[in-house]
Amino acid sequence: xxxxxxxxxxxxxxxxxxxxxxxxxxxxxxxxxxxxxxxxxxxxxxxxxxxxxxxxxxxxxxxxxxxxxxxxxxxxxxxxxxxxxxxxxxxxxxxxxxxxxxxxxxxxxxxxxxxxxxxxxxxxxxxxxxxxxxxxxxxxxxxxxxxxxxxxxxxxxxxxxxx
Numbered sequence: 001x002x003x004x005x006x007x008x009x010x011x012x013x014x015x016x017x018x019x020x021x022x023x024x025x026x027x028x029x030x031x032x033x034x035x036x037x038x039x040x041x042x043x044x045x046x047x048x049x050x051x052x053x054x055x056x057x058x059x060x061x062x063x064x065x066x067x068x069x070x071x072x073x074x075x076x077x078x079x080x081x082x083x084x085x086x087x088x089x090x091x092x093x094x095x096x097x098x099x100x101x102x103x104x105x106x107x108x109x110x111x112x113x114x115x116x117x118x119x120x121x122x123x124x125x126x127x128x129x130x131x132x133x134x135x136x137x138x139x140x141x142x143x144x145x146x147x148x149x150x151x152x153x154x155x156x157x158x159x160x161x162x163x
Contacts, residue, residue: 004121004130005062011114012053012064018107018144019046025100035097035151039104042144049111049137056133094159098152105148112141 022043029035054064115138122131 004118004125004127005057005060007114007117007121008053008057008060008062009064011111011118012050012057014107014111014114015046015050015053018104018111019043019050021100021104021107022046025097025104028100029093029097031093032097038147042147045140045144046111049140052133052137056130059129094155094162098155098159101148101152101155105145105152108141108144108148112138112145115141 020043022039026036026039026043029039057064115134118130119134119138121127122134
């Protein structure tokens with residue numbers, strides 16, 4: 001197994017983890033419609049990216065696992081929704097959202113670095129298939145980072161000074 005294979009494994013895990021964390025944040029902050037809907041869309045992007053990484057891995061003889069399943073609403077989701085609605089007007093949810101956004105940003109940044117490394121390796125080895133996947137997926141990861149960064153900039157002043 002070479003470095004590209006190891007990086008594909010790490011990126012696959014990273015995209016799956018980010019999809020799960022985005023879905024959790026979307027459920028946790030369901031009362032904030034923008035956060036809920038955007039995080040849900042971004043989670044879908046990470047699931048798609050994970051699938052594309054798995055496909056590239058399979059072409060290289062790697063088995064990166066089954067694709068992550070979309071989370072269906074259930075009892076836990078209903079409890080999270082009611083808790084989010086009950087806490088929407090208290091300052092603590094804003095701090096929780098900032099923490100979630102920070103963690104999401106760091107996860108996306110980690111994935112972005114893996115995409116960058118794979119892109120450089122694909123260019124050096126003239127691996128057009130890998131370069132094609134990197135070119136399609138990395139911009140989505142960069143958009144995930146821009147969204148979390150923008151939300152942190154918008155929410156930080158009020159959330160941090162209202163304590």
